[in-house]
Amino acid sequence: MMGKRTIIPFGPQHPALPEPIHLDLELEDEKVIRAIPSIGYVHRGLEKLVEHNDYQLMCFVMERVCGICSFGHSWGYAAAVEGLMDIKVPERAEHLRTIFHELSRIHSHLLWLGLLADAMGFESLFMNCWRLREAILDIFEKSTGGRVILSFTRIGGQFKDISKESLAEIVAILENMRKELSVITNVFLEDASVKNRMCGVGKLSKEDIMKLGATGPTARGSGVNNDVRCLDLGKYKELGFKPILETDGDCYARCKVRVREVFQSIDLIIKDIENIPEGPVNIPVKGMPPVGEFIVRIEQPRGEAFYYVKGNGTKYLDRARVRTPTNANIPILVKVLQGCDLNDVTMMVMTIDPCISCTER
Amino acid sequence: MTESQKAQEITETSYSDLPAKAKELADNGYRVVQICATSKDGKTEILYSFDKDFQMINYKVYVPDDMTVPSISGSFWPAFIFENEMHDLFGIEFTDLVLDYKGNFFKLSSKTPWKTEVKKGVE
Numbered sequence: 001m002m003g004k005r006t007i008i009p010f011g012p013q014h015p016a017l018p019e020p021i022h023l024d025l026e027l028e029d030e031k032v033i034r035a036i037p038s039i040g041y042v043h044r045g046l047e048k049l050v051e052h053n054d055y056q057l058m059c060f061v062m063e064r065v066c067g068i069c070s071f072g073h074s075w076g077y078a079a080a081v082e083g084l085m086d087i088k089v090p091e092r093a094e095h096l097r098t099i100f101h102e103l104s105r106i107h108s109h110l111l112w113l114g115l116l117a118d119a120m121g122f123e124s125l126f127m128n129c130w131r132l133r134e135a136i137l138d139i140f141e142k143s144t145g146g147r148v149i150l151s152f153t154r155i156g157g158q159f160k161d162i163s164k165e166s167l168a169e170i171v172a173i174l175e176n177m178r179k180e181l182s183v184i185t186n187v188f189l190e191d192a193s194v195k196n197r198m199c200g201v202g203k204l205s206k207e208d209i210m211k212l213g214a215t216g217p218t219a220r221g222s223g224v225n226n227d228v229r230c231l232d233l234g235k236y237k238e239l240g241f242k243p244i245l246e247t248d249g250d251c252y253a254r255c256k257v258r259v260r261e262v263f264q265s266i267d268l269i270i271k272d273i274e275n276i277p278e279g280p281v282n283i284p285v286k287g288m289p290p291v292g293e294f295i296v297r298i299e300q301p302r303g304e305a306f307y308y309v310k311g312n313g314t315k316y317l318d319r320a321r322v323r324t325p326t327n328a329n330i331p332i333l334v335k336v337l338q339g340c341d342l343n344d345v346t347m348m349v350m351t352i353d354p355c356i357s358c359t360e361r
Numbered sequence: 362m363t364e365s366q367k368a369q370e371i372t373e374t375s376y377s378d379l380p381a382k383a384k385e386l387a388d389n390g391y392r393v394v395q396i397c398a399t400s401k402d403g404k405t406e407i408l409y410s411f412d413k414d415f416q417m418i419n420y421k422v423y424v425p426d427d428m429t430v431p432s433i434s435g436s437f438w439p440a441f442i443f444e445n446e447m448h449d450l451f452g453i454e455f456t457d458l459v460l461d462y463k464g465n466f467f468k469l470s471s472k473t474p475w476k477t478e479v480k481k482g483v484e
Contacts, residue, residue, distance in 0.1 A: 040466065293371060
């Protein structure tokens with residue numbers, strides 16, 4: 001016998017959602033039959049501003065696509081314009097970009113772990129994750145002056161250099177953090193009640209991921225490697241980067257990927273700091289972007305982001321496109337919610353981790 | 362040639378040929394990375410990007426004057442996100458869209474804000 005059909009609006013304001021996405025959940029008793037997303041509650045049209053703002057200033061606008069992965073957005077846009085203008089960024093700047101991008105990943109993953117703990121009712125765990133994240137924000141503040149929007153990247157390199165002493169201090173902070181992280185992340189990976197909420201929940205097969213084009217830890221939790229850090233942007237190849245993959249495809253696997261990536265990012269940063277060369281961190285940029293197009297992909301904490309710029313020979317670009325990771329992960333969210341229990345919706349949404357600020361660029 | 366250099370190759374194609382090309386790519390295990398429109402001086406173009414094993418393929422099509430384009434969401438289901446976005450922002454109509462929000466995907470204060478007027482007969 002068919003159960004009672006109900007439609008529950010989930011979001012745009014909901015305790016489990018830090019940002020406004022709306023899902024219409026069509027239920028049969030407690031089972032979700034269909035989930036229909038809608039976005040656009042805070043759409044800002046940042047891409048359009050490129051037609052009226054100098055291409056160099058747009059670097060600071062692009063940074064505001066997201067308050068969590070802001071550094072990556074400025075890097076992605078800058079790299080696309082640099083590619084268009086055939087600018088070779090100094091080696092030291094490339095190293096600094098890699099270091100700051102991985103610091104952003106740590107702070108994004110710690111923020112996510114905290115929110116996950118909060119969604120499960122583990123408030124002390126939530127506060128401990130965010131306490132550790134503060135150390136990364138302090139590094140940002142001390143080295144660039146900003147905690148969220150760093151304004152550290154510009155076309156042609158970095159705004160300023162980071163001293164040898166500051167880099168040594170970053171290493172010391174991260175070494176300390178590693179010890180505390182082991183204790184905290186052990187709760188996520190070993191605690192029975194956490195496992196009960198996540199193991200076997202929201203399973204996504206490798207085929208689902210491939211078919212629906214999911215990216216980031218969501219894809220890697222199902223054993224699919226589409227981590228674009230394997231490509232040639234940044235210093236990842238020199239650092240011997242290997243993507244972290246899990247194969248179970250459930251909420252626990254996605255959590256495990258993020259936990260392991262925090263430790264991996266610490267290792268990458270320390271190795272990069274050991275190998276960073278001396279030298280300039282930027283070069284003067286003269287002239288206008290030529291007529292042409294350029295594409296760059298960058299691995300943000302939530303997955304692959306795509307940047308496309310189209311120049312017309314003036315200081316205003318015809319187009320700057322940012323396809324953020326969440327754009328690619330919405331279809332998989334729709335898919336994973338079909339057939340799940342209403343109780344598990346929060347965990348599934350959390351582990352796919354949609355960032356609506358990015359999506360509403 | 363590096364992966365980054367290869368990613369810059371953009372092939373122009375006809376919008377009517379695109380569904381067949383998309384089907385071929387889908388059958389060969391590609392995923393849709395993104396689709397975006399650019400509109401300037403009354404002309405609109407769409408860039409389609411696909412990926413398999415970090416190898417990107419890009420197609421560009423020019424949108425006809427009536428702004429109606431066949432959807433590729435039959436081959437790549439996630440394309441509905443990008444096609445609904447282009448519909449809401451640029452006013453491009455897609456035929457055979459598998460999940461059509463009919464202009465309600467984005468909640469915008471004005472309808473098709475990024476649409477520029479299409480000048481008939483402009484090449």
